Amino acid sequence: xxxxxxxxxxxxxxxxxxxxxxxxxxxxxxxxxxxxxxxxxxxxxxxxxxxxxxxxxxxxxxxxxxxxxxxxxxxxxxxxxxxxxxxxxxxxxxxxxxxxxxxxxxxxxxxxxxxxxxxxxxxxxxxxxxxxxxxxxxxxxxxxxxxxxxxxxxxxxxxxxxxxxxxxxxxxxxxxxxxxxxxxxxxxxxxxxxxxxxxxxxxxxxxxxxxxxxxxxxxxxxxxxxxxxxxxxxxxxxxxxxxxxxxxxxxxxxxxxxxxx
Amino acid sequence: xxxxxxxxxxxxxxxxxxxxxxxxxxxxxxxxxxxxxxxxxxxxxxxxxxxxxxxxxxxxxxxxxxxxxxxxxxxxxxxxxxxxxxxxxxxxxxxxxxxxxxxxxxxxxxxxxxxxxxxxxxxxxxxxxxxxxxxxxxxxxxxxxxxxxxxxxxxxxxxxxxxxxxxxxxxxxxxxxxxxxxxxxxxxxxxxxxxxxxxxxxxxxxxxxxxxxxxxxxxxxxxxxxxxxxxxxxxxxxxxxxxxxxxxxxxxxxxxxxxxxxxxxxxxxxxxxxxxxxxxxxxxxxxxxxxxxxxxxxxxxxxxxxxxxxxxxxxxxxxxxxxxxxxxxxxxxxxxxxxxxxxxxxxxxxxxxxxxxxx
Numbered sequence: 001x002x003x004x005x006x007x008x009x010x011x012x013x014x015x016x017x018x019x020x021x022x023x024x025x026x027x028x029x030x031x032x033x034x035x036x037x038x039x040x041x042x043x044x045x046x047x048x049x050x051x052x053x054x055x056x057x058x059x060x061x062x063x064x065x066x067x068x069x070x071x072x073x074x075x076x077x078x079x080x081x082x083x084x085x086x087x088x089x090x091x092x093x094x095x096x097x098x099x100x101x102x103x104x105x106x107x108x109x110x111x112x113x114x115x116x117x118x119x120x121x122x123x124x125x126x127x128x129x130x131x132x133x134x135x136x137x138x139x140x141x142x143x144x145x146x147x148x149x150x151x152x153x154x155x156x157x158x159x160x161x162x163x164x165x166x167x168x169x170x171x172x173x174x175x176x177x178x179x180x181x182x183x184x185x186x187x188x189x190x191x192x193x194x195x196x197x198x199x200x201x202x203x204x205x206x207x208x209x210x211x212x213x214x215x216x217x218x219x220x221x222x223x224x225x226x227x228x229x230x231x232x233x234x235x236x237x238x239x240x241x242x243x244x245x246x247x248x249x250x251x252x253x254x255x256x257x258x259x260x261x
Numbered sequence: 262x263x264x265x266x267x268x269x270x271x272x273x274x275x276x277x278x279x280x281x282x283x284x285x286x287x288x289x290x291x292x293x294x295x296x297x298x299x300x301x302x303x304x305x306x307x308x309x310x311x312x313x314x315x316x317x318x319x320x321x322x323x324x325x326x327x328x329x330x331x332x333x334x335x336x337x338x339x340x341x342x343x344x345x346x347x348x349x350x351x352x353x354x355x356x357x358x359x360x361x362x363x364x365x366x367x368x369x370x371x372x373x374x375x376x377x378x379x380x381x382x383x384x385x386x387x388x389x390x391x392x393x394x395x396x397x398x399x400x401x402x403x404x405x406x407x408x409x410x411x412x413x414x415x416x417x418x419x420x421x422x423x424x425x426x427x428x429x430x431x432x433x434x435x436x437x438x439x440x441x442x443x444x445x446x447x448x449x450x451x452x453x454x455x456x457x458x459x460x461x462x463x464x465x466x467x468x469x470x471x472x473x474x475x476x477x478x479x480x481x482x483x484x485x486x487x488x489x490x491x492x493x494x495x496x497x498x499x500x501x502x503x504x505x506x507x508x509x510x511x512x513x514x515x516x517x518x519x520x521x522x523x524x525x526x527x528x529x530x531x532x533x534x535x536x537x538x539x540x541x542x543x544x545x546x547x548x549x550x551x552x553x554x555x556x557x558x559x560x561x562x563x564x565x566x567x568x569x570x571x572x573x574x575x576x577x578x579x580x581x582x583x584x585x586x587x588x589x590x591x592x593x594x595x596x597x598x599x600x601x602x603x604x605x606x607x608x609x610x611x612x613x614x615x616x617x618x619x620x
Contacts, residue, residue, distance in 0.1 A: 080492055092487035094480040096551035105480055106491035108473045119472040142295075150295065150603055 005068040007032045007206035008053070008084070008175045013062035015048050015230075022048040023059070024230040030206045032173050035197060037209045037217035037238070040227035041250055046210050049227065053208070054086045054177055055079030066175070083174030085164040087181060093160055095149035099141060102148055103130040103163050133166045138199050154189025157181060158196060165200045173204040180211055194220045214243055228252050294606065302599050303553070306543060306592070310559050310566070317570040324573050332451060338565035339454035340516055342558055344536040345543075346465060347509030349557045352540060353469075354482045354502025355549030356410035361536070362528040363421030364396045364507055365514030370425045372515055373434035373524025382439045386515060393511025394504055396421055401500030410503075422528035429526035437522045444519030454516050458558070461512065465505070466554045478502065483550020538585060539564055542592055563588070 006029040015023035051057040055073030110116040127144040168174030182190040226234040226249040233249040233256040248254025318326035351358035368389040375385035404410045469475040481498040539560035545552030568581035
């Protein structure tokens, strides 16, 4: 967190769909360990910006830097390799498989040769590593052998978050993109997920939080960015703003912080 | 559910416990009720099978509970089990492979043609199995282009059963006695088809549950999108499902050819439905991604056991199909009850407070 190079930096991002300007010269950056909430009404450009960051769409203009290095994303795989992980609203968990399998798929631990050559996985080691990863995040869900379909909504969200978090915390901390992480959750579960996001960030992972939920943004984010019809209207520390201001920016009733510039 | 992060030392020590094979920390254990539900879901069919065997042993007393009768049942279940394995693997990947009867007929006829042409038996068997694999690859690759697997396999059913007739010239190929070693011959008192089924199910079960490719295969069937987002190409696993079911179909075709010592070019679509009954009894969800092959084997055994017991008691075998249908509906009911119970428990779990430390 002491290094001054942003984990992710977007400069002058334009995104046109035909004649529609979804994003208009957006500048955006996030430091390691920071939680930035991305607010905006429907059609404000939140999803477009998220798609640009996750590599699903290529911007019409603008540059993307990860840890100060210029990158170009041709596909979601590219952004994943650069250390950016997206947690989707639909969670994308394999319901019939247990927690350990969901956490380890794509990076399985194989048994020692002879059996390893045949592709046999070391389930005990996988469970151990999954448990250790969840412990490090301070998460308790259920036994590692519990199928995901037998988890509550909050527990599933926690597993999905933890899976993405473990994938970006390599030798260099990455960026986690969260799309409405608490949309389907009740009060208690929302609190748990908020706490988890805080812990993930405290490990040095940069968290971009896309949400409609002002309360969530004020609760967990350190900084808040408001988009309005494809433009950045506000970029302000959460401590220096309040609900009224934010609503003003979101609806457009309040002039953009950057209108003069 | 959440607790403050433990100090690193505590994490390491609980991890060491897991290595030692001891219970790895209290928080990794599920409550008795949850484990009971998981047991009912995963092992309920085994319990049902044991109950059936006990009931039939009492009902059809001296004749049912005998080793020779057990062998008879196993032998009767063998062919269904092989086809059921093919159907089950297809369903786990998310598609019912309708082409299985055609592939079976084609494989049987090609093997028969080669054997009656005095080619080596091993070559005939190998070619037949390769044909099954090729049909599977074709099914898989065509499906990957975005066509509905159901329709694609109906098309290949038509193609393969037509080809079978072409190869055989429309007639059954008789006198294939060199194949009896995998048909009616017994080894250690157990018929060859039963041995084949044992090996097939062990290999497939170990593959699906213990290897990286098998686990990914199941995951792709369950949620292909989730696996794709983990950076895994899901296409090859979809093809793999059709390849395995094509292989099983060819193997089934070979066994039925070997048992009757003649290769019939007529594809019998009925074997799909018998196999599907066993698969459904085993609780393999048609939506894909779940199910276990040992349960499919038990499903096939249950079908054979019911018709065997009814035959012993001199009841018309037609009643066997009636009973099977009813049993299938009962098993659906049990599955639903378990699912509902799980849901209820989840609701209570969701209401448990964070602060009380309950899950």
